[in-house]
Amino acid sequence: MTVGESFKRFRKDFGVTQQQVADAIKILKPAYQKYEYDIHVPSATVLIKIADAYDVSLDYLVGRTDNPKGGF
Numbered sequence: 001m002t003v004g005e006s007f008k009r010f011r012k013d014f015g016v017t018q019q020q021v022a023d024a025i026k027i028l029k030p031a032y033q034k035y036e037y038d039i040h041v042p043s044a045t046v047l048i049k050i051a052d053a054y055d056v057s058l059d060y061l062v063g064r065t066d067n068p069k070g071g072f
Contacts, residue, residue, distance in 0.1 A: 001063045002038050003035070003038070003041065003042065003047075003062055004035060004036045004037055004038035005038075006061060006062055006063050007021075007035055007036045007050065008036050010050075010054055010056075010061065011036070014054065018032055018033055018036065021050070021053065024049075024053045025046065025049040025050055025053055026049075027046070047061065047062070055068075056068045056069070057069055
């Protein structure tokens with residue numbers, strides 16, 4: 001799963017729009033769309049903001065673990 005696919009999955013699971021995510025992390029919607037469509041790779045700062053918005057670990061956000069809070 002790509003980072004963009006993960007972003008889209010989270011957004012749909014939480015029932016929010018691209019605009020709502022963009023507003024929550026304080027970027028413009030077109031910038032967020034480029035992450036979700038895998039056109040641009042998000043910076044570490046953006047990844048942290050998105051993980052914080054969904055209250056999950058970075059590893060969970062990008063599909064590296066099945067544990068939403070990270071750790072063992």
